[in-house]
Amino acid sequence: MDDTAKYLIHASISADGVVERSDVVGAIFGQTEGLLGDDLDLRDLQQSSKVGRIDVQIDSENGHSFGQMTIASSLDKVETAILAASLETLTRVGPCQAVIEVTNIEDVREAKRRMVVERAKELLTESFDDTVMTSSEILEEVKESVRVEDITEYHDLPAGPRVADSDAIIVVEGRADVLTLLRYGIKNAVAVEGTNIPDDVASLTQERTVTAFLDGDRGGELILRELSQVGDVDYVAFAPDAQSVEDLDRGAVIRALRNKVAFSSLPDDGNFRAAVAAATGAAGVPSDPRPESPTTDDSSSTPSADAPTDAVTEASSDTGGAVTVEKTANTAATADTSADTTADADVLSDPEVEAVAEAVEPVQPSMSLSDHVRETISDGSGLARLLDSDLNLLDEVAVEKIYDTLEHTDSVPRLVVVDGEASQKLIDIAAQRGVSDVVARSKGEYVKKPVSVRVRTSDQLLT
Template sequence: MDDTAKYLIHASISADGVVERSDVVGAVFGQTEGLLGDDLDLRDLQQSSKVGRIDVQISSENGHSFGNLTIASSLDKVKTAILAASLETLTRVGPCQAVIEVTNIEDIREAKRRMVVERAKELLSSSFDDTIMSSTEILEEVQESVRVEDITDYHGLPAGPRVADSDAIIVVEGRADVLTLLRYGIKNAVAVEGTNVPDEVAALTQERTVTTFLDGDRGGELILRELSQVGDVDYVAFAPDGESVEDLDREAVIKSLRNKVAFAALPNEGDLRAAVAVAQQSLDAPGHLSEPPTPDDDTMPSPTDATEVSNETTSDGGAVAVERTADGSAVEAVTVEQERKTLVDHVSEVVSDESGLARLLDHDLMLSDEVAVEKIYETLEHTDSVPLVVIVDGEVSQKLVDIAAQRGVQHVVGRSKGEFVKKPISVRVRTADQLLP
């Protein structure tokens, strides 16, 4: 459309046969030629740029054609109306009977005026707000800029500064995703920049614990499938369905990463996003004692976070065990025979007493099984009930944490830690002296 145009002539077209755009344009020029005299000849008006090109959109169905015609005009109102009326004199388009009817003459300037008014309202409401930043806002903006400046590259790919030396990495789709994670303090992400996974990323996944954090769409699923074929994926997280990682706020990012799912638990075929969503439902279910750690997290809830049980006297002089939360509120009274030990109690009995045993605890920190420490590998591999915590009177080895990760164990406590080549990020490893007073 010519920028100098004042009006737009809109008309509808119908023809008893199949016609094309060129047929309509030819009919307009041919049947209006000489109709209005030299001053309003359509060809001359186009050559002098007083009338724009004829824009035709037409389609055919069941042997009939129908569509719309638009002509831009910089003539005055009267001449534009005359030109528009002349279009309705057309009776044929190509070999077919046709009817053209002017539906509207649009004043472009009025439309621009409305746009100016609406835009002025927006500017008035947004551009004159109080822009004085508080000290907190200044601090947050400076911290965010520092995080964004921390973005580096790994063999030419956008990456956080910890990718080169971190035991665990997060594979995302693009640079914007890396920036989003940096904004929230997560510095071990690397981007694949498309569905064609680079060889450098594929090789990196063989050496690290890998979590994929991808958009909740078909593209994210395709990247996961290719990466699983060329590399080694340990855990999977998706943004909510239909959303991108770069658009998530801090809470949504942390929740997605904490609710990651072991890749080995996913089916080989079918909708992987749906499978991940189903697996995550169990993580959000009531009774799920502890969330998996974020990639750089190597912490475990302190003993004071656990529920404590103490003996109290009832009104009739009887003894009961009252379970209390960290804030001191009573939750449930049970008989002394059903008293539940704290995590510290279990660690003390297994490790401090040099028991030579391994103990498996369920999600209520109740004893699930107890075996000789040398039998822990076989027991953990074949137990029907997956424990929440494993305590061993010995060294926490690479083999033990690998089996724990495969079975879904979240905490392992031992007398000491071994050397880890690749420590799963879903398992929190602690030594007894870190928990005992």
């Protein structure tokens, strides 16, 4: 029957007493027998497989039963609608008064059509590759693959290919940071892979000009403290606060290295990130909660005069700069006018600047219950609102979805405002979920009204 069904009749049931599935099924067969004549007799229709089994799910609570039932039909639209309407003639289930309401009749074929359409969309998106790469994208992808393949090892540590022979090196935290710098043409970075600085890196820092380029978090600061104790650090650069080196774009990487600060200018007992931020004028780095040292001089707030003005230099440079850059990528890092223009453009996209410029949403004034009732019911919105104990809006849905929303919402509302009727089903679900008040356009006819739910109309509140 399930394979040939064309329609599904969905109905809700509410009974004034404790009933079971068998009571409901028996009542349906007993009270519809002979009602529609021989051609639409429910027993005959089931025997001829024109109507499927009656699926009933019912629960009982506080001496009251409520639930859902479904009937599959292969009849035509008119016959199915008549059969569905006959269910609403039931007035009793067993010894209890009951109300059955048909909520909707689902077209099974339409549901299958929607499933076919959605699946076709997925297949169209996933199975066909319409991407056409431009010439510049092809060149960039090939260049990037070459740079990534250039990653090597220095004494079993991830490193760029120029670490072994470069006069200057950059110490970063992990392999992903090395890959990021390689992607931007910087080939002299080596990773320490944790706060325990390897002896090989400590020894290497004694022989080279060293820039520590670390994540903008507590972990980056701890690595710098360890590195300064076991090795020799010349310059320091941090990623923006709460960001990692591996997440930065090319402009942010070049800008951070260009604004590096001499390690000797940093206070011994201060917050390194705050000191670097103060020296470079960066925003968004938290200040050290500890008292400022009285012996700190002005050198902690400005870059050292000995620090190079440009952290990105050619491999052939004699200045001992921190970065060795692939020749084809050096045009953006040299000290000509176009590089300065690019750097200025990069500053505009800084996360710190974007955070400062971000608009702050105004605080909405609280609304009274009357305001909610006017907007929902008086204005004929066709909506239902779920409110908490402070009359704050938890959710707003279409009236026809209020049953499912109220039954499955995680945040249980104290009050529900509905632009419609406060039906038996609605107040039953409200009582089950612990809702104390329901405000509706009108009240329904109740078999048994839960005492825990107060039902009022909009006229009662607004007059």
